[in-house]
Amino acid sequence: MIMEKQFCSKCGAENVTDSAWCEKCLNPFRSxxxxxxxxxxxxxxxxxxxxxxxxxxxxxxxxxxxx
Ligand SMILES: [Zn+2]
Ligand SMILES: [Zn+2]
Incomplete structure (x- = not known):
């Protein structure tokens, strides 16, 4: 099972794909x-x-x- 990752465009922190915002800086990923x-x-x-x-x-x- 592949856990996809996404990276925050603001702080570069690695987050799980289904999170709606960066866990570090709370930059929202979804519109x-x-x-x-x-x-x-x-x-x-x-x-x-x-x-x-x-x-x-x-x-x-x-x-x-x-x-
Ligand atoms: Zn961030
Ligand atoms: Zn609160």
Whole structure:
């Protein structure tokens, strides 16, 4: 099984192909619309829109969401 890699155009870090942004500098790889990414209000990590909570700090991402 071949694990494909992609390299960040910004910092050159090696990332797995299916990651949506560079793990090091958070440079987005995919041309997601801004509405597809929920940036964490606490740590600014760009989370997938499907996420309810930041995958880094677990802050709730969606406005009006009650924890
Ligand atoms: Zn990078
Ligand atoms: Zn966060």
């Amino acid at each position: 997601y619309g801004d509405d597809k990414i929920l940036q964490c209000p606490a740590c600014f990590h760009p989370n997938d829109y499907a996420q309810d909570h930041c995958e880094v700090c677990h802050e709730p991402l969606k406005p009006g969401q009650v924890e």
